[in-house]
Amino acid sequence: MRHYMVIAILLLSAAARAEYPAGFEILKKMDGNMTAETRVFTSKMIVHGRRDTRTVESRSWTQGDRRAYTEYLAPPREQGIKMLKLDDRLWLYSPAADRIIQISGHMLRQSVMGSDLSYEDMLEDPRLSELYTAEVIAAETIERRPCWVLQLTAVKDLAYHSRKLWVDQERHIPLREELYGKSGKLLKKIDLKDFTQTDGRWFPLRMIFKDVLKAGAGTEFIMQSIEFNVPIPEHLFSKAALRR
Amino acid sequence: MIRFLLKGLLRDPSRSLFPVLIVSLGVMLTVFLHAWLQGAMGDIVRANAGFSTGHVKIMSRAYAENKAQIPNDLALLEATELLAALGSRYPDVLWIERIRFSGLLDLPDDRGETRAQGPAAGLAVDLLSPHSPEIAALNLHASLVRGRLPAKSGEILIGDAFAGKLNANPGDAVTLLSTSMHGSMSLQNFTIAGTVRFGVSAMDRGAVLADISDIRHALDMNDAAGEILGYFRDGHYHDAAARKIARGFNERFSDPGDDYAPVMYALGDQDGLGEYLEMGNYFAFIGSAIFILAMSIVLWNVGLIGGLRRYGEIGLRLAIGEDKRHVYGSVIVEALIIGAAGSVMGTAVGLAAAWYLQVHGIDIGSMLKSSSMMMSNIIRAEITPATGYIGFIPGLFSTVLGAALSGIGIYRRQTAQLFRELET
Numbered sequence: 001m002r003h004y005m006v007i008a009i010l011l012l013s014a015a016a017r018a019e020y021p022a023g024f025e026i027l028k029k030m031d032g033n034m035t036a037e038t039r040v041f042t043s044k045m046i047v048h049g050r051r052d053t054r055t056v057e058s059r060s061w062t063q064g065d066r067r068a069y070t071e072y073l074a075p076p077r078e079q080g081i082k083m084l085k086l087d088d089r090l091w092l093y094s095p096a097a098d099r100i101i102q103i104s105g106h107m108l109r110q111s112v113m114g115s116d117l118s119y120e121d122m123l124e125d126p127r128l129s130e131l132y133t134a135e136v137i138a139a140e141t142i143e144r145r146p147c148w149v150l151q152l153t154a155v156k157d158l159a160y161h162s163r164k165l166w167v168d169q170e171r172h173i174p175l176r177e178e179l180y181g182k183s184g185k186l187l188k189k190i191d192l193k194d195f196t197q198t199d200g201r202w203f204p205l206r207m208i209f210k211d212v213l214k215a216g217a218g219t220e221f222i223m224q225s226i227e228f229n230v231p232i233p234e235h236l237f238s239k240a241a242l243r244r
Numbered sequence: 245m246i247r248f249l250l251k252g253l254l255r256d257p258s259r260s261l262f263p264v265l266i267v268s269l270g271v272m273l274t275v276f277l278h279a280w281l282q283g284a285m286g287d288i289v290r291a292n293a294g295f296s297t298g299h300v301k302i303m304s305r306a307y308a309e310n311k312a313q314i315p316n317d318l319a320l321l322e323a324t325e326l327l328a329a330l331g332s333r334y335p336d337v338l339w340i341e342r343i344r345f346s347g348l349l350d351l352p353d354d355r356g357e358t359r360a361q362g363p364a365a366g367l368a369v370d371l372l373s374p375h376s377p378e379i380a381a382l383n384l385h386a387s388l389v390r391g392r393l394p395a396k397s398g399e400i401l402i403g404d405a406f407a408g409k410l411n412a413n414p415g416d417a418v419t420l421l422s423t424s425m426h427g428s429m430s431l432q433n434f435t436i437a438g439t440v441r442f443g444v445s446a447m448d449r450g451a452v453l454a455d456i457s458d459i460r461h462a463l464d465m466n467d468a469a470g471e472i473l474g475y476f477r478d479g480h481y482h483d484a485a486a487r488k489i490a491r492g493f494n495e496r497f498s499d500p501g502d503d504y505a506p507v508m509y510a511l512g513d514q515d516g517l518g519e520y521l522e523m524g525n526y527f528a529f530i531g532s533a534i535f536i537l538a539m540s541i542v543l544w545n546v547g548l549i550g551g552l553r554r555y556g557e558i559g560l561r562l563a564i565g566e567d568k569r570h571v572y573g574s575v576i577v578e579a580l581i582i583g584a585a586g587s588v589m590g591t592a593v594g595l596a597a598a599w600y601l602q603v604h605g606i607d608i609g610s611m612l613k614s615s616s617m618m619m620s621n622i623i624r625a626e627i628t629p630a631t632g633y634i635g636f637i638p639g640l641f642s643t644v645l646g647a648a649l650s651g652i653g654i655y656r657r658q659t660a661q662l663f664r665e666l667e668t
Contacts, residue, residue, distance in 0.1 A: 047427060050306070051317055051504070054426055077428055077464065092421070094431035099419045101350045101431065102358040114317070114427015239357075 023134030023150050029172035030165075031127045033201045036228040038063050039125055042073075044224055047115045048217035056113050057224075060123070067237045068123035078113065082242045085123045093242035100242055109159050116188065116211040116219040120159055131158060142166050142175045160187065171195070173202045186212055199228050258553070260582055263546050267586025267643055268593065270539045271635035275594025276625070277531050278634045280601065283626035285524040289481055289511065291444050294381050295367070297514040298473025299481045300337070300490055302326070306503040307470065314344045316425045316463060316470055320506055323469040330472070334489060338377055338477055341469035343368040343459050347422030347430075349402070349452060351410050360410045364402075364420065366452040368459035372397065381475065382453075384440065390414050391438025397458055399437035403451035407439045414438050420452070424464040432462035443622060472506075483521075486510035536638045536645070543579075543646025548653075562657055572651050579647030580640065587639030594635060601625035 038061070045056045057074040068085040072078040080095040090103040108119045128134075132152035140147050145168050152163040162184070166176040177190040188211050192204035203226065210218035235241055293299055303311060306318040320326060323341050330339045345366040353359040369378040371394045379385065384393055389404040391414030402412065412418065416436050424430045434454065442448055460466060474489070476482055493508040512518030561571055605622040 049317060049427060052426065054428075056428075077424070081429060081431075092429070092431070094429075097419050097431040097433050098356065099350070099352060099431060099433065100357050101348070101361070101419060101421055103348075103421075111427075113429055114423060 020136035020139070020148065023136045023148075023152075024129060026136065026148055026150060026167055026172065027129040027132070027134040027152070027165075030167050030174060031129045033171070033173050033203065035064075035125050035127050038229055038232050039226060040230050040232065041226040042224045044220075044222040045113065045115050045117070046220040046222065047113065048219065049114060050215040054114075056115070061232045061236055062123060062125050063232060063237070065124040065126040069236045069241060070123065083119070083123070084237065084239060084242055085119065086237060090119060090123075091239055091242060098243075100239060111211070111214070116209040116214060116216070117221065118159070121188075121209065122221075128152060128163070131155060132163065139169075140166060145175060146170070147175055168202075171202045173204070188212060198226065201228070260585075263543055263579075263582045263643065263646075264586045264589065266539065266542055266546070267583055267639050268590035270535050270642065271587045271590025271639040272594040272597070273590075274531070274535055274638055275591050275631055275635040276597050276601075278528060279594070279598030279625040279627050279631045280623075281524050281528050282628055282631065283602065283624045285521060286626050287624065288520065289517070292515065292517055293475070293481060293511055294383070295442070295444065295447050297509075297511045297517065298340075298471075299476050300474040300486050300493075300508050300510050301514060302330075302472040302474070302493070302506045302508045303470070304504045305498070305500075305507050308507055308509070314346055314470070316343065316345060316423075316465065316468075317427060318504065319343070319425060319465060319468045319470045320472065321468050321504070323467055323472065326472065326506060330474070334474065334493075336477055337474040337489065339472055339474050340370065340377060340381070341456060341472055343456055343463070343465060343468075343470045345422055345459060345463060345470075347420050349406075349410065349450075350419045350421060351412050351416060352419065360412070362406060362410055363450050364406075364452040365447075365450045366420070366422075366454060366459070368454050368456040371401075371453070371455040372457070377475075383442070384453075387440040387442050389439045389441050391436065394437040394455060397455060398434055399455075400434045400458075401438050401440045401451075401453040402436055403448045404439040404441045405448055406450050406452075407436070412436055420454075420462065422463060424462075425468060426464055428464065430462050430464070432458070434458070474508075481511055483510065483512050483518075487512065536642050539638065539642030540645040540649070543643050544649045546646065546650075548650045558654060559657060562654075568655055568657070572654050575647050575651040575654070576644060579643045583640040583643030584636075586643065587636045590639060591632065591635045595627065595631065598625040598627050598631060602627055 040059075040061050042059045043057070045058070047054050047056065054075070056072065056078055058070050058072045060068060060070040062068040066087055068083075070083045072081040082093040084091045084093075085108075088108065090108055092101045092103060093099070094101075103119075110118060112119055112122050132154055135151045136148045137151045138149040140149055147166040148169055150163075150165040150167055152165060154161050160179040161182040162180045164178040164180070165174050167174050173195055174192055176192070178186055179188040179190070181187050188209060190210075191208040192206075193208070194205040195202050196205055197203075203223070205223045207221040208218055209221060302320065304318050304320050307315055307320070310318065327339050327341065330337070345368065347364050347366065348361050349364040350361040351359050369382065370376040371378065379393070384401070388401075390407075391401075394400060400418075402418075407413065410418075414436050418434055418436060420430075420432050420434060422430045422432075440451070440453065442451070456469075460468070476485070487510045490508040490510045490513070493506075497505065498507045499505040512521060558571055562568065602625045605624040607622050
């Protein structure tokens, strides 16, 4: 009797799994919503530290995961600081010091302005379908929205070796994300909220990042404005732009 | 009687030479070991107190929990007020503020772009006040290799090896890229005034020494301090007094429910130093105990052999009416004389060896290249008043114990048998 029950459970679970769609297809549709050739956005980062909360505003121009340029607008102490990312190199410019400083590749994984975001998190717009394999492992509901739970595994050496994504079944947008290191340790959690439809795509206007290795209540990343696939002047992605 | 015994010992070297040499050797080793341990322990205490722990140290509770990460966002606020309270409450202790920081030190080229850079482990102290105690506490004059000490705001000292790695020289401009107390990015330009070598690998790697007011400005730490260190004004660490001060302070100022309340730690309660010092004392005790035991066994045997050799002499002394207790007493007094002579000789040789190690030292820098321990690269012995008498305790004790054990045979001699033994 027990053998029959085990076989029945295995058959049911295999049948349930067979009903799941292909993970790669979902990931491609999600990339269609979340990524673009270029993005220009103004954002507000509310960093809930252990002792205080502060807000940093910036304007960014990004082209895929290769090129990005950011200028900080507020608060006064950060105003005028600029960052340029070309592939795995990052340059910083501070008007107070009037210096351009190059940061090496591993620093891209460090926190930006004490937030829960790394430079990579902030400056890159990666197409996950080109970097990870995907498998649907479950179906769950988040905030009354039915979601596919996707297990992503990196196909090359990346800061996050695997990811777990909760993707809205209807809109193909991620509602929650968990980022893991190569050891399988959970590194970050992201909740994506306040979705709006812009240029025919769904996009979150508020993302709550939590670096689980860091004290504090996380960082809210709020998109104040965003434009997709707008032309970005080439000179912006040069070191000369930093001192302008 | 002592004169009589002395004459006996001098005229019969077989009775005294070997025991004196044994005792001298043991005492010499004890004296040398004591001075070496004193030097090593004293050096660790001094290096840690000077660079890291103070004789007592105050941090916020949250900072103390994560101090390895140098969490300046959890630093002590209203440091001036706290310093004033400490000064009036504990006048025998000198209080100073410090800020530790980390970041990248970047050396620009002609166009102001990165030429070289390296990770910096920084310490911000009062470098510019006319009578700053930090100059002496960190031994900066002696540690200066090139250039000079900072004379004005915006000047820093960097480790000589670090300067070599960056190919930087006194007078060069550098930029410190770090994180402010509130998590912002901080870029601040400095000029290298000089290079230093502390002789402590853990400090010399990537060392940057800046004035605390400059770093407060750079890291947005107005009236904040990562750590407040206290030093006894006589310059020596007093463990019991430090622990008493820490207990009293914590009872009065430290609220266990407040993450940012100040907490004081005595040097012995930081970084396992207390255990380390205890371990040093424990080793010294074990060394002395083993020495006493080994010497006693050797001298017991020497006494037994001497007893056999002097079998006839002692028998004759007993036969002509000398009291057994008197004979036993004379053996003990002889042992005391031998012990004292051996201890004096051993102490003299041990002190000479310790003095050599105190002056010249042994360079162990190559073994400490990646060490995070605050320990000088040169191990030296340290001669203290105790070094002068520490050898006498095992030196005298072991000879007396050896003689006392071997001399027990005197009481076993039967008076009735003595004449028969003497006839044969």
